[in-house]
Amino acid sequence: xxxxxxxxxxxxxxxxxxxxxxxxxxxxxxxxxxxxxxxxxxxxxxxxxxxxxxxxxxxxxxxxxxxxxxxxxxxxxxxxxxxxxxxxxxxxxxxxxxxxxxxxxxxxxxxxxxxxxxxxxxxxxxxxxxxxxxxxxxxxxxxxxxxxxxx
Amino acid sequence: xxxxxxxxxxxxxxxxxxxxxxxxxxxxxxxxxxxxxxxxxxxxxxxxxxxxxxxxxxxxxxxxxxxxxxxxxxxxxxxxxxxxxxxxxxxxxxxxxxxxxxxxxxxxxxxxxxxxxxxxxxxxxxxxxxxxxxxxxxxxxxxxxxxxxxxxxxxxxxxxxxxxxxx
Numbered sequence: 111x112x113x114x115x116x117x118x119x120x121x122x123x124x125x126x127x128x129x130x131x132x133x134x135x136x137x138x139x140x141x142x143x144x145x146x147x148x149x150x151x152x153x154x155x156x157x158x159x160x161x162x163x164x165x166x167x168x169x170x171x172x173x174x175x176x177x178x179x180x181x182x183x184x185x186x187x188x189x190x191x192x193x194x195x196x197x198x199x200x201x202x203x204x205x206x207x208x209x210x211x212x213x214x215x216x217x218x219x220x221x222x223x224x225x226x227x228x229x230x231x232x233x234x235x236x237x238x239x240x241x242x243x244x245x246x247x248x249x250x251x252x253x254x255x256x257x258x259x260x261x
Numbered sequence: 262x263x264x265x266x267x268x269x270x271x272x273x274x275x276x277x278x279x280x281x282x283x284x285x286x287x288x289x290x291x292x293x294x295x296x297x298x299x300x301x302x303x304x305x306x307x308x309x310x311x312x313x314x315x316x317x318x319x320x321x322x323x324x325x326x327x328x329x330x331x332x333x334x335x336x337x338x339x340x341x342x343x344x345x346x347x348x349x350x351x352x353x354x355x356x357x358x359x360x361x362x363x364x365x366x367x368x369x370x371x372x373x374x375x376x377x378x379x380x381x382x383x384x385x386x387x388x389x390x391x392x393x394x395x396x397x398x399x400x401x402x403x404x405x406x407x408x409x410x411x412x413x414x415x416x417x418x419x420x421x422x423x424x425x426x427x428x
Contacts, residue, residue: 132282132289135289136288136289139292139293140292143295156300156302157390157393157395159394159395159397161398161401161402161404162305162398164303164304215310218306220304223390225389225390226336226390227389227390228386228389228390229332229385229389229390230386230387230421232393233386233418233419233421234421236309241311243311245309247306247307249397250302250303250304251305251394252301253302253303258355258395258398259355259356
């Protein structure tokens with residue numbers, strides 16, 4: 111009996127290096143975990159541009175409108191038609207007007223449109239925003255390291 | 262009854278690693294699954310009041326230059342024009358537009374002094390949005406030796422040409 115116990119104790123492997131590596135992995139994933147980028151819709155393939163740099167100062171509560179290549183409009187997580195988007199924007203504008211500190215014109219509307227979307231659709235979205243008195247827009251693009259002019 | 266010796270009790274202290282390793286692996290799998298590569302994104306800032314209110318705002322002294330972009334039925338670029346001058350639809354059309362804008366800004370006194378210049382983009386409805394971003398890239402500035410230079414900041418769109426809003 112005593113003999114067998116001794117033998118089993120010898121079979122234990124050293125877990126320390128494995129646990130070390132596993133903790134390193136966890137630390138890595140915790141660093142790269144990004145909670146703030148909830149607005150990035152993976153269905154949208156943004157046009158690339160070398161001048162599209164991340165804003166130096168983060169926008170104060172921006173609105174994000176997304177347009178896919180098959181002309182679906184997403185706003186605050188829902189798929190909307192143009193008419194629904196208009197009423198949603200008017201509602202947002204009402205909310206902003208009701209708060210004394212903010213002005214509708216100062217709120218940035220981020221437009222994330224797919225590179226194969228129709229320009230006319232983007233223009234229509236901008237027009238809807240203008241009807242709701244928004245006039246500051248940010249056209250979003252994917253940051254590119256190389257010049258996109260000669261492609 | 263046997264009396265235990267102290268040293269044997271010390272020998273027996275054995276940390277239970279299994280639950281900890283279980284949890285650690287669970288955590289690891291959670292992070293692996295939620296991991297996604299986030300590409301860096303940036304913005305072109307455009308201030309574009311609606312045409313009705315824009316009339317009340319002071320008009321710029323010079324008329325806006327118009328960049329006309331014609332589209333093929335499939336949405337490709339058919340023709341690129343700036344103030345009547347055509348750049349065609351070749352691959353270097355945007356680069357040539359950029360050179361043209363750059364020389365005009367330099368004529369006006371170098372980068373940064375062209376604050377009153379304005380460009381209006383008149384694109385066909387079906388044109389792929391990619392082309393518009395490339396045109397805006399050509400118009401708004403350039404990067405040279407890692408330095409960002411601004412050309413024309415003020416860009417606006419013409420109203421959409423076909424299709425009714427809210428249909």
